[in-house]
Amino acid sequence: GVTKKILVIPGDGIGQEVTAWGKKVLETIAANYKHTFTFDEGIMGHVAIEATGDPLPDSTLEKARQSDAILFGAIGHAKYDNDPTLKVRPEQGLLKIRKELGLYANLRPIKLFDDLLQASSIKPEILQGADILFFRELTGDVYFGEKNRSEDRNSASDLMIYHKYEVERIARKAYEAARTRRKKLCSVDKANVLEASRLWREVVQAIAKDYPDVETEHMFVDNAAMQLIKDPKRFDVVVTGNLFGDILTDEASQIAGSMGMLASASVGDSIGFYEPIHGSAHDIAGKGIANPLASVLSAALLLDISFGLKDESQRVIRAVDATLRQGYRTMDIANKHTPNEFVLGTDAMGAQVLKNLN
Ligand code: NAD
Numbered sequence: 426g427v428t429k430k431i432l433v434i435p436g437d438g439i440g441q442e443v444t445a446w447g448k449k450v451l452e453t454i455a456a457n458y459k460h461t462f463t464f465d466e467g468i469m470g471h472v473a474i475e476a477t478g479d480p481l482p483d484s485t486l487e488k489a490r491q492s493d494a495i496l497f498g499a500i501g502h503a504k505y506d507n508d509p510t511l512k513v514r515p516e517q518g519l520l521k522i523r524k525e526l527g528l529y530a531n532l533r534p535i536k537l538f539d540d541l542l543q544a545s546s547i548k549p550e551i552l553q554g555a556d557i558l559f560f561r562e563l564t565g566d567v568y569f570g571e572k573n574r575s576e577d578r579n580s581a582s583d584l585m586i587y588h589k590y591e592v593e594r595i596a597r598k599a600y601e602a603a604r605t606r607r608k609k610l611c612s613v614d615k616a617n618v619l620e621a622s623r624l625w626r627e628v629v630q631a632i633a634k635d636y637p638d639v640e641t642e643h644m645f646v647d648n649a650a651m652q653l654i655k656d657p658k659r660f661d662v663v664v665t666g667n668l669f670g671d672i673l674t675d676e677a678s679q680i681a682g683s684m685g686m687l688a689s690a691s692v693g694d695s696i697g698f699y700e701p702i703h704g705s706a707h708d709i710a711g712k713g714i715a716n717p718l719a720s721v722l723s724a725a726l727l728l729d730i731s732f733g734l735k736d737e738s739q740r741v742i743r744a745v746d747a748t749l750r751q752g753y754r755t756m757d758i759a760n761k762h763t764p765n766e767f768v769l770g771t772d773a774m775g776a777q778v779l780k781n782l783n
């Protein structure tokens with residue numbers, strides 16, 4: 426077996442509730458396959474602000490740098506969402522760790538489990554067979570450009586900026602992935618209006634020449650938002666900027682049935698960082714009803730991408746598949762019109778996955 430150090434950062438709200446299950450899955454895999462995974466825990470977000478005043482304390486960043494992979498939950502608290510004047514905010518911790526660790530490529534696979542065909546609000550025949558891999562650029566764009574507020578406080582701006590090298594490196598990663606899939610790449614931008622998008626399109630067009638075996642398509646983001654719902658099967662790999670990628674993947678979660686099903690991998694210069702795409706979900710936090718599968722599937726991505734443990738990763742995905750086939754659902758993927766469904770809370774659902782792992 427292999428020996429690895431994993432840093433777990435549960436964060437806030439349902440992050441705490443679901444990450445416990447991603448971690449348990451990693452522990453179970455380690456036991457079953459005779460690997461040695463050692464776990465450390467770090468704080469980030471609202472809990473870290475409460476404890477230290479800093480959404481990403483140096484101690485957490487230091488632990489992150491010393492680990493072989495990171496499993497993250499979610500950050501955020503209603504207090505900040507309701508008060509935009511607060512200067513220190515949980516989200517800053519997440520943005521900072523992505524930047525510090527050079528996590529420029531955020532992979533968000535959108536794949537529907539067979540048994541969830543009825544869980545989505547989209548018609549089954551539109552969904553069946555949809556399989557999309559998003560490459561969301563994660564350390565540039567309007568997220569990291571200069572921010573300004575005028576002295577009279579009556580105007581504000583966030584600079585949308587991309588550098589050629591940033592577009593090149595994410596585009597290459599996306600093309601490499603397309604080569605291993607259905608060899609189609611769709612680059613999404615707003616080049617009809619934005620200069621940053623015109624740079625984006627220019628760079629992708631240039632990189633495309635190195636991948637003649639991959640079919641390239643350029644699409645405006647407004648159209649992409651519509652096509653995703655109209656005909657999700659037309660997409661294979663999608664590469665896009667930080668903001669568009671954020672929005673389009675929440676939309677695309679409906680293709681997989683729920684936000685509670687979507688995992689992600691952030692990779693780049695060094696270690697990998699794995700997290701559900703969802704947030705801390707104040708509306709359901711503390712109720713024990715959040716879907717833990719996005720965290721479980723994030724653990725599966727971690728095993729595959731950071732540790733190269735493909736069999737173990739597939740084993741986790743099969744355990745999720747089996748759990749859904751047995752009819753177990755959390756409330757976000759339940760369908761009252763489908764018989765033989767058992768609606769469970771977070772812990773009972775997690776426990777079923779563990780059972781199917783053994
Ligand atoms: P959210 O993703 O937290 O929730 C959106 C909706 O999806 C809610 O109705 C929620 O109940 C539901 N949902 C999300 N995850 C679920 C799960 N696992 N099981 C069942 N239902 C689930 O987005 P939001 O409400 O816009 O944001 C809440 C807070 O989370 C904010 O403070 C925001 O900044 C933060 N946020 C953090 C991250 C992150 O840490 N990566 C991502 C998005 C939002």
Ligand code: IPM
Binds near residue numbers: 516519671702
């Ligand atoms: C996500 C989140 C974050 C983002 C926020 C919380 C900073 O929405 O991970 O998708 O916008 O990247």
Ligand code: MN
Binds near residue numbers: 672
């Ligand atoms: Mn988001």
